[in-house]
Amino acid sequence: MALRGHCDSGNIFKACSDDIQNNDGNFRAIIRYRAQGDSDMRSYLESSGTIKYTSSTSQNEIIDSCNKLLLNKIVSRINEAKCFTVLADETADVSGIEQVSLCVRYVELSTLELIFFNLFLLLT
Numbered sequence: 696m697a698l699r700g701h702c703d704s705g706n707i708f709k710a711c712s713d714d715i716q717n718n719d720g721n722f723r724a725i726i727r728y729r730a731q732g733d734s735d736m737r738s739y740l741e742s743s744g745t746i747k748y749t750s751s752t753s754q755n756e757i758i759d760s761c762n763k764l765l766l767n768k769i770v771s772r773i774n775e776a777k778c779f780t781v782l783a784d785e786t787a788d789v790s791g792i793e794q795v796s797l798c799v800r801y802v803e804l805s806t807l808e809l810i811f812f813n814l815f816l817l818l819t
Contacts, residue, residue: 698722698754707740707749722754769799769812776801792817 699720707723707730726749730737740747773779779801787793797814 698758699751707747723749772803772810773799773801773812776804778802 699722707719707726726740730740740749779799782798782800783795785793785795795816797816799812799814801810802808803810
């Protein structure tokens with residue numbers, strides 16, 4: 696899911712100046728939606744300060760942090776299992792970019808449930 700849109704800067708509560716492409720991205724839409732129920736967040740985003748942590752650089756850092764947290768949680772669960780399997784497959788598209796798919800399967804010992812994780816990687 697793409698996070699950024701056509702206009703990614705400025706006040707988060709004002710629409711883009713271009714009426715034809717009024718798309719400021721999913722990240723900003725999620726922030727606006729979240730701020731509807733959180734008065735502290737709304738007042739922070741409406742304040743006159745320039746640092747809001749909504750830039751594309753901040754978005755990438757948030758994504759990387761979430762990725763690390765989720766990956767650490769998945770790896771710790773897999774390490775707790777007695778055994779696991781890994782299936783890897785790769786393919787290249789017309790432009791030569793390789794895509795790797797990893798599937799990890801293990802049994803959750805507390806519930807005896809079979810768990811699948813699929814990870815997709817782009818290799819350049």
